Amino acid sequence: MITLKKNFFSALILLFLTIIICFFSAFEFLRMHENKKIYPSKGLSTQTKLSTYFKDLQNTPGDTDVYIFQGQKKGGNLLILGGTHPNEPASFITAVLLVENILVSQGKVVIIPRANSSGFTHSDSQEGNPQGFSLETTDGKRWFRYGSRLTNPIHQWPDPALYINPAGQRLSGTESRNLNRCYPGRIKGRLTEKIAYGIMELIKKEEIHLALDLHEAAPEYPVINAIVFHENSAELAALALMELQIEGFEFRLESSPPNLRGLSHREWGDYAKVRAILLETANASQGRFKGKPSASLIVNGKDKNYVKAAKLGRLFVPFDEKGIPLKLRVARHLAAINALVSGLKELAPSIVVELEKMPPPSLVKKEGIGCYLRAQK
Amino acid sequence: MQFIYHLIVFYLTVNLIWYLFREKKFWNQVSTAIVLIIFLLRLFLIK
Amino acid sequence: MSEAVIFLSMVAIFAVLAMGLRLPIGVSLVLSALVGSLLGGEGIGLRHLVEGSFGYFDTILIIVSAMIFMKVLQASGILDTITALLLKTFYKRKFFLLITVMGLIMFPGMITGSSTTAVLSTGALVAPVLMKLGLPRVKTAALIAMGGILGMIAPPVNILVMIMGGGVDMPYVGLTIPLLIIVIPLAIIISLWLGYKDIKTIGFDQMKAILPESFFKKYGFRIYIPLLAVVVLMLGKSVFVQFTPDIGIPAIFFVGSLIGLFCGRPFNFFKVTQEAIKEAMPILCILAGVGMFIQIMTLTGGRGWTVISFLSLPPVLLYLGIAVSMPLFGAVSAFGSASILGVPFVLALINKNAIITTSALSAIAGLGDLMPPTALAGIFAAQVVHENNYFKVLRFCLIPALFELFMGIGVLLLAPLIDKII
């Protein structure tokens, strides 16, 4: 009887402790769910939601903001997708930078900064990443979240053991939460497949001509500092590459492999028949070799492990003590967007897009991102 | 499908708590409490 | 404090707690992770500790549900019935028995990509038969553990290859032949190595004497329904995925367990669940603890330091590095090893056919499921035969594991040749 009482008592204490731990960690986990504001430039014509293109997304964690900049003159329609993978900050930040600065004089620009908004609400297990990072703007600090490559499991649960994506490829189960493996999406599919479907619908309804998917990759990943193009955009990609070289940005051209299915640069081209291009920069904070993860690693991109790995010949980009800072990665994305837009002008004058007030890549590279952003209000 | 998994996690959480109170060895109770944390957080769809 | 020092102190504290103070392994891992977080200047790091253990949430669900299913098979008399059936069929054909048994153990692993599933389902089915025919307990467990690992590597579903392929943009296509080249010889050699000497062929009367009670007469064909349901649902996932919904492994086991309620000897489902939790608890806590340990190790820079140290080995030692580090890192989990080390190694071998290198590396990474403290395959195999000390089981896995390791390295070395043949 006495032992029974004793173990009952210790169980009670342990249960209480468990609840305390749950309470305090829940507080931190739930903090990831508050949406940080974006402050669009005065060039914005319409702000809408992805669910206007695919009703099923309404009131789901997959719904996300869509910013439309309509020019006075008729021209081409450009889609820029950021935040497909919320652990690739240059992608999201480039999209935010555009939304907060650009004016469009000809054609139309559609921007989705948080393509997988669910992925922004949690961080990857066992990666030890910070939940966010801050940038110094002219009038104060601005916070951004650092999320996960995948949709939050509480929004899409469970994973299958084996995932067969809408394009028929077999993948490991967690990839069912990877937006960039779920194209062209499924109407009655899982949440991530629905997001992909919504984006396909947007591409059709907004009559997009050129669609860009912004990404980053670990420096040890072979497709990096790259323009990955669907075969329908080979000429455009080559033209852009030449312009980028003149401006001093090294890129490599990668043709989208026809047997790698479910990715944006493949299925946007195949199913929606738009020119589809994916851009990659090198982000040490998502790599396997990274040292201590920190906000500084995300922003300054310095990591001694990667310096070592570069010396060992394990990387596909040069990496030295100076690192690869976020401002450089964002500048590369901006430069590539510029080059692609001007390439389009040359190749297809009927679908020109004219962007103004775009933060100049060379200045972003030198002075940083902060001077083109507002501080938190 | 998510509903079914919710149900499974609920059933297992109840079982874990029951087991926590029935187990006699202190360190086994500690182990149970550690495992219980993630079950509770998933049950309430927090993480 | 440098990341190496923090990491090594975490390991030292773990060793003191687990071996010196004899605390449960899971609890020792949690405490050493906590100390690591403090040493790294992260405070208690509560968010990181909890987030880390979530890395194994899905695995934990699979293990608990598989464990419940195994207990249901026992409680309802299905296990005895199957043992009787197998025994009657095979009591005088030892070669055929061993090969069939190996195939049976591997099967759930082949279609789910998880060694645990194999060990706890068909592994539990064949264990009594092997032991009744004279195979010692620990050798039986070793055979089951190795079968589970081979099943995990065998086609059609090899999650390890999928993980590595995902890191280098290699689609999961054309893996069947290279994986079979690795698995078939190993399955034959390992089952004969572990079993041929000890298994005895016996006479009919002897067989009758050790035959457990079959409930087939009492309950008829329905006694097999829970097993059939699990097999069909698992197959549905990899074979006719277009026609059957993929409900995930935990739900499959729950469905099988619930059907078991109505197909044999009656039992109390809640009590069975309690027993399953009691038996699974040590490993559940180990997994939660390993998750925390890894997250803190990553957070304090220890993971990066470890990975880069292995990769800094001179090129002549590359294959040695693979052979040592991948099974060792499997202490985290075979999947973790495939992701963190497998991908860089595939890239280091990029001049060879990626399909063959990932296949071979998956065979090596799979051995991680024998590596303590997690040692999923070893621990559950020991549990299946009611052996408390799983290190005894691991001892008999050593030689078969070396076979597998040599096979993996051999295929890596001969990759250009195999490439030409297939």
Ligand SMILES: [Zn+2]
């Ligand atoms: Zn990406």
